[in-house]
Amino acid sequence: SVALYIVPTPIGNLGDISSRAIEVLNNVSLIACEDTRHSGKLLSHFGIETRKTALHDHNERDRAQWIIQKLSNGEAVALISDAGTPLISDPGYHLVSQVREAGYNVIPLPGPCAAITALSASGLPSDRFTFEGFLPAKEKGRLDKLTALAEDPRTLIFYESPHRIVHSLESIVAALGADRQVVMAREVTKTFETFLSGPAEEVLATVKQDLNQQKGEIVLMCHGHRVDETQDIPTVAVNTLKLLSEELP
Numbered sequence: 001s002v003a004l005y006i007v008p009t010p011i012g013n014l015g016d017i018s019s020r021a022i023e024v025l026n027n028v029s030l031i032a033c034e035d036t037r038h039s040g041k042l043l044s045h046f047g048i049e050t051r052k053t054a055l056h057d058h059n060e061r062d063r064a065q066w067i068i069q070k071l072s073n074g075e076a077v078a079l080i081s082d083a084g085t086p087l088i089s090d091p092g093y094h095l096v097s098q099v100r101e102a103g104y105n106v107i108p109l110p111g112p113c114a115a116i117t118a119l120s121a122s123g124l125p126s127d128r129f130t131f132e133g134f135l136p137a138k139e140k141g142r143l144d145k146l147t148a149l150a151e152d153p154r155t156l157i158f159y160e161s162p163h164r165i166v167h168s169l170e171s172i173v174a175a176l177g178a179d180r181q182v183v184m185a186r187e188v189t190k191t192f193e194t195f196l197s198g199p200a201e202e203v204l205a206t207v208k209q210d211l212n213q214q215k216g217e218i219v220l221m222c223h224g225h226r227v228d229e230t231q232d233i234p235t236v237a238v239n240t241l242k243l244l245s246e247e248l249p
């Protein structure tokens with residue numbers, strides 16, 4: 001039926017595409033892709049010949065009106081991103097909100113998402129978590145963001161790029177403390193899938209001395225703030241005191 005379908009695609013292992021995803025991608029009139037060349041490879045792997053159009057951060061708002069036009073002509077449209085679930089640190093938010101506003105159905109398909117997949121095997125509490133996307137590239141912004149999350153009791157989930165992983169782990173040690181439990185999930189569903197876990201300081205040391213850990217795609221997760229009933233001084237204050245005491249004679 002006429003709708004915008006939100007279709008997740010694999011995050012590494014092509015076997016993770018669903019049969020429903022293939023069916024929808026075959027049957028719509030148009031597939032909006034983050035990058036038509038990138039998705040072209042995936043689609044041709046599955047023999048899907050549906051017409052493609054580009055929808056990325058820079059043209060999304062204009063493109064949305066054009067896609068609404070297609071829907072009004074009775075054409076069904078699918079949205080995919082380079083990998084995983086569209087809209088999750090990927091384009092699509094403006095499109096979905098505008099399509100809904102225009103009164104058309106938006107139908108989501110469940111499927112691969114790096115954050116959820118990594119969390120499910122992390123060993124960290126999964127009853128409550130907060131997905132924070134990518135940490136800011138600049139140190140000041142990163143520390144501000146992490147400091148604001150320091151007392152959050154929920155598991156923290158971040159996306160990370162391999163060339164920033166060391167900086168981000170350093171900021172986690174500084175803002176959340178050297179002992180904060182961290183799990184780093186790398187290359188999930190791919191050949192070199194690795195889970196590293198331990199206190200932030202130890203994970204940082206491992207990643208620093210093993211350059212292989214600074215390659216590929218990474219989900220970084222932190223245990224939430226643990227409420228210590230024997231202590232009523234905020235973690236930020238304890239960390240500051242610890243830093244100060246190291247500087248004192």
Ligand code: SAM
Nearest residue numbers: 011084085088113114159160187188217218219
């Ligand atoms: N929409 C995607 C999803 O649903 O997971 C995420 C897109 S975001 C632009 C890309 C980031 O997702 C990467 O930098 C990495 O942090 C994470 N990611 C994607 N694939 C991954 C994988 N196979 N293993 C670990 N992290 C992955």
